[in-house]
Amino acid sequence: MLDFLIPILTTTFMYSTPLIFAALGGVISERSGVINIGIEGIMTVGAFFAASVAYYTSNPWLGLMAGGVVGGLISLLHALASITFSADQTISGIALNFIGPGLSVFLCKIFFNGQTKTYPIHNKLPKLFYNLDVTVILAIIAAIVLWFMFKKTKWGLRIRAIGENPYAADSLGINVYRTRYLCVIVSGILAGIGGAVTTLSVISQFSPSAISGQGFIALAAVIFGKWTSLGAYFSCLLFAFAQALAVTFGGADFIPSEIINMLPYVLTIFVLIFFVGKSCAPRANGKPYIKGER
């Protein structure tokens, strides 16, 4: 039984990690009132840069950092559009989702001999006991740090206030624009790391299909987790468990593998149908803050 369970659990943890980083990014952005639907695109860019840097430097840790930095940079576009120019956050996020894969494949062809895939990296991020990736531990730490920040510190209080009622925060001298910028950038860094984890510990190279839906599953996890970091963490575990089941039983005869591969996505839809209405989004989520309006 244990022999059977441990691989499933390790696989669950492995698949959950990219989702967790991305979902934590979603939590921090949406808590400050900016919907970041572009997480999928940011993950793709993060995944590509991580794989390329890791390949050329032979150092996966540098790759991981590159994924985060590039994720943060590309999220600046979203921040600029949605915070400074009060653009529609959904549209600007969708734009990121197109820019992400486009940019990645374009650069990939330049740096990897016209291919849309990077060469496999020489060494992946290290594994610990029970074949558990080191990133699994990092994800847990990140979730706890964010939880602590939101629950216990003044910065958390301020970010939550901005996401609920930016007019109240502004009237108390809190800089709404600066805080939202910071949150969106951190969100991009986390999503970029999420993408990086995919290419550095789950698979070992970037391909156009490396990121296919993880960003959206992470967004569903944000909602399912009621915009809390721990909630998002456990939701990601649930989605990853579905994926682990799909992988484990994918080859079995009694259910067609196509059906079982749909599991994580079907679960996402179910979660969205049954929980979106009931959960409690930050009140100012998705609404641009325009000084002087009420």
Next chain:
Amino acid sequence: MENLPKKDTAEYFLQMKNITKCFGKFRALDDVNLNVRRGSVHALLGENGAGKTTLMNILYGLYQADLGEIFINGELVQIKNPSVAIDLGIGMVHQHFKLVQNFTVAQNIMLGCEVTSPFGVLDFKEFNKKIAKIIDQYGLKVDLKARIENISVGMQQRVEILKTLYRGADLLILDEPTAVLTPAEIEELINIIFKLTSSGKTVIIITHKLKEIKAVAQSCTIIRKGKYVDTLDVEKTNKHELAKKMVGRDVKLVVDNPPENPGEVVFEISDLCIKKETSENLFAVKDLSLKIRKGEILGLAGVEGNGQKEIAEAIMGLRKVSSGKITINGKEIQNLTPYEVIKNKVSIIHEDRHKRGLILDFSVAENAVLEEYRESPFSRNGILNYKAINKFTKELIKQYDIAPERCHRRRIRKLSGGNQQKVIIGREIHSNPDLLIAMQPTRGLDVGAIEYVHKTLIKEREKGRAILLISLELDEILALSSRVAVIYNGEILGSFSRKEANEENVGFLMAGGNENVA
């Protein structure tokens, strides 16, 4: 945070000189002066859109003046943002409270000025000690652990006042502080204001209610259409002088309301129950019954959130009725669609004209036919006939004196609140309803427009219409109603004839008192 002794040499705590502020081409403030004595209550009086709030937002650093100077304690200051204002000892309680609904009272007070132990961790123990002192000193009772969404409006206001005092405010700006309070809460607020000034704080109160100025303020500055009019000593003036200076012409503060001559009952609600949105077991309205006759105005008095909105929405078919009957001319109309309700000759002036009454980005003409657009002559076979619509609207504009005169093609967003309301009233009366529901018909309107709305309602009553007036303004209820019913917690606690009703007995029931205790 403590009240440090300030060098209070200057007679005036605050002086604003020659303040001018433009929004695009519009001059919101034009050369306005304001001098506020230390330790006094200074009223800022003006109609809606006169520029009172703009002036205070400049003082609080939310806007920058184009021209003019501000002196605090005799010293010239530049107030670039609210943080600077807070540091200068200025605190503002906005008309629409700036509170985070799902935060606790304590979180709201400390936000932006948190008490922390190392690593930015919030220290509520230390905070509670600090705030308890202020609470005791001014009698500002609040429940620190309660969430804002669960406390009364009165308590929310006390939280806002605490926020300013916690930041060490010496000058408190209260923007329309009584608009949302019950008579009892208003009295409590006035006591708090006196406690503030007697301990050396200065208070500016923005209002357009003349009664309150007489009750609480020592001096009063009046502005009209962005221009400074006068500063008066409240002792030496009277309501009529204040009103005249505010509006720029003589106004009737209370409309003539000739005795009514009601006919047969046209509208009846019996044993109406409506469930709360949030719960399956709680009722927003419980076993409520009322009758309205032809040619009378039934005034439904009550504090916001006691079921008034639910009743109006249930009548109009916007909300589900759990049990009970609503009848007009003997026909049951509960749980019909809004269209069917309107067809049964019921009309409503909605409480929130921006949300329900109008489509702000449609033209005046399109808004004028929102209810009748499917009927001839406004449309034929599904095609709108703009010629007829425009003709009708032009007549409406003339009849109801809507300004500007040639506005039928303009987006209704551009009209003032009073003129928007006139379009709605004109539209609803044109459909010739047997029951007209007027819900907060003068909310956000200035004295001149209020006078117009009140006159129109009386005129319609005299024509024999049945009118249900739902208002949070007790003065309005008393001035217009033929009968007054008081709603509290979804139930009618009592009703009075026009002769019996007065501020004391109606106000007492509005606060939930019952007659046995009185």
